[in-house]
Amino acid sequence: MVADAWLIQLQENGYRLTEARRAVVRTIQTSSRALTPVEVFDIARKKYPALGLVSVYRTLEKLEELHLIQRVHQPQGCQAFIAGGSGHEHLLLCQNCGQVMLFEGDDLDGLINAISKKTGYIIRDHWLQLFGLCEACQ
Amino acid sequence: MVADAWLIQLQENGYRLTEARRAVVRTIQTSSRALTPVEVFDIARKKYPALGLVSVYRTLEKLEELHLIQRVHQPQGCQAFIAGGSGHEHLLLCQNCGQVMLFEGDDLDGLINAISKKTGYIIRDHWLQLFGLCEACQ
DNA sequence: TACTTATTGAAAACGATTTTCAATTTCAAA
DNA sequence: TTTGAAATTGAAAATCGTTTTCAATAAGTA
Numbered sequence: 465m466v467a468d469a470w471l472i473q474l475q476e477n478g479y480r481l482t483e484a485r486r487a488v489v490r491t492i493q494t495s496s497r498a499l500t501p502v503e504v505f506d507i508a509r510k511k512y513p514a515l516g517l518v519s520v521y522r523t524l525e526k527l528e529e530l531h532l533i534q535r536v537h538q539p540q541g542c543q544a545f546i547a548g549g550s551g552h553e554h555l556l557l558c559q560n561c562g563q564v565m566l567f568e569g570d571d572l573d574g575l576i577n578a579i580s581k582k583t584g585y586i587i588r589d590h591w592l593q594l595f596g597l598c599e600a601c602q
Numbered sequence: 603m604v605a606d607a608w609l610i611q612l613q614e615n616g617y618r619l620t621e622a623r624r625a626v627v628r629t630i631q632t633s634s635r636a637l638t639p640v641e642v643f644d645i646a647r648k649k650y651p652a653l654g655l656v657s658v659y660r661t662l663e664k665l666e667e668l669h670l671i672q673r674v675h676q677p678q679g680c681q682a683f684i685a686g687g688s689g690h691e692h693l694l695l696c697q698n699c700g701q702v703m704l705f706e707g708d709d710l711d712g713l714i715n716a717i718s719k720k721t722g723y724i725i726r727d728h729w730l731q732l733f734g735l736c737e738a739c740q
Numbered sequence: 741t742a743c744t745t746a747t748t749g750a751a752a753a754c755g756a757t758t759t760t761c762a763a764t765t766t767c768a769a770a
Numbered sequence: 771t772t773t774g775a776a777a778t779t780g781a782a783a784a785t786c787g788t789t790t791t792c793a794a795t796a797a798g799t800a
Contacts, residue, residue, distance in 0.1 A: 478777095479777085479778095480765085480766050480767070480776095480777060480778065481766080481767095482765070482766070482777090482778065482779075483765090483779095484778080484779070484780090485778090500756095501756085501757085502756085514779090514780080515779095515780085516779070516780040516781075517757095517780090518757090518758085518759095518779080518780065518781080519778080519779065519780070521756095521757065521758075522758095522778085522779090537675045537680065537729075542675065542680045543756085556717060556721060556723055556725070558723070559726065559727075565721055565723070567717050567720070567721065569716070570713055571713065572713075575708055575709065575710075576732065578707070579694060579705050579732060580734075582705070583694060583703055583705065583736075584736070584737040585694055585696070585703070585732070585734045585735060585736055585737070586734045586735045586740055587694070587732050587733070587734035588697065588733055588734045588735070589697075589732070589733040589734070590730065590731065590732050590733065591675075591729065591730065591731040591733075592728065592729070592730050593728065593729040594714065594717060594723075594725050594727070594728050594729075595725070595726055595727040595728065595729075596718075596723045596724045596725035596726045596727070597723060597724045597726070598721075598722070598723055599722040599723070602724055616746095617746085617747090618745095618746060618747065618796085618797050618798070619797080619798095620746090620747065620748075620796075620797075621748095621796095622747080622748070622749090623747090638787095639787085639788085640787085652748090652749080653748095653749085654748070654749040654750075655749090655788095656748080656749065656750080656788090656789085656790095657747080657748065657749070659787095659788065659789075660747085660748090660789095681787080681788095
């Protein structure tokens with residue numbers, strides 16, 4: 465019935481497709497903001513009341529391992545997850561409603577080279593996150 | 603005896619100077635990598651064995667509130683603290699030894715304007731963190 | 741020196757996450 | 771279809787990091 469890429473990914477990695485996993489996947493996929501495990505639990509249970517919180521944790525773990533979701537770091541905490549992007553993308557968060565957008569196309573080469581030269585570090589990775597107000601919240 | 607800026611800051615904000623606070627302050631100030639509360643506890647107790655873990659948490663809370671320390675976000679967790687910079691600075695972390703350096707002079711205006719135009723967001727803040735290998739670990 | 745009040749460490753409480761376990765469900769093989 | 775092995779489940783218990791409570795102590799002012 466569902467030709468869902470995430471479910472296929474789970475299956476191809478040897479995981480079984482269960483109602484609990486479908487419920488968690490659907491919940492995260494349809495959210496425009498990052499959700500904590502308990503939030504996923506509360507939302508998903510509306511459609512699948514038998515769901516247990518433990519299964520939420522276990523499914524999130526697998527989805528993160530497959531890079532289908534990613535953890536969102538914020539000043540208030542780092543327990544929330546959002547659908548992961550494809551390739552190299554960064555996050556843009558609305559400080560009012562929590563909406564998360566992904567963007568790509570950062571060109572930090574100049575900056576990174578300068579810092580590398582100044583500090584002697586070999587730089588292998590970077591995190592960039594922007595905070596602001598989405599159009600609706602301005 | 604100690605003409606320490608952090609201790610003065612604490613005092614000026616109405617907090618008393620105690621051995622527990624001195625021990626925590628000294629521990630963080632002399633560390634080149636981010637420390638978790640328990641790590642601070644273990645290190646500080648070597649010089650002040652009577653220290654309690656609760657006082658570590660309470661002192662970290664006050665130091666963070668005064669912006670003297672900052673929380674370090676990493677893939678493995680976000681509970682560690684490092685001495686805070688002055689003004690607008692970003693972190694550069696060694697993925698091998700954990701050493702943390704601060705740098706400033708990021709010019710993200712072009713990038714931020716482009717993202718702002720593309721998404722309609724008003725961008726008010728940003729986080730940038732670089733990961734790599736320090737000279738000693740290469 | 742005396743006194744008020746912040747601060748302390750220990751123990752208990754708490755909340756989030758993980759582990760254990762018997763029952764259930766999935767899915768491949770018959 | 772049916773069967774059966776193995777993965778997955780939810781509930782309960784255990785665990786971990788952090789916070790609260792509380793009586794004793796220490797800091798700093800008068």
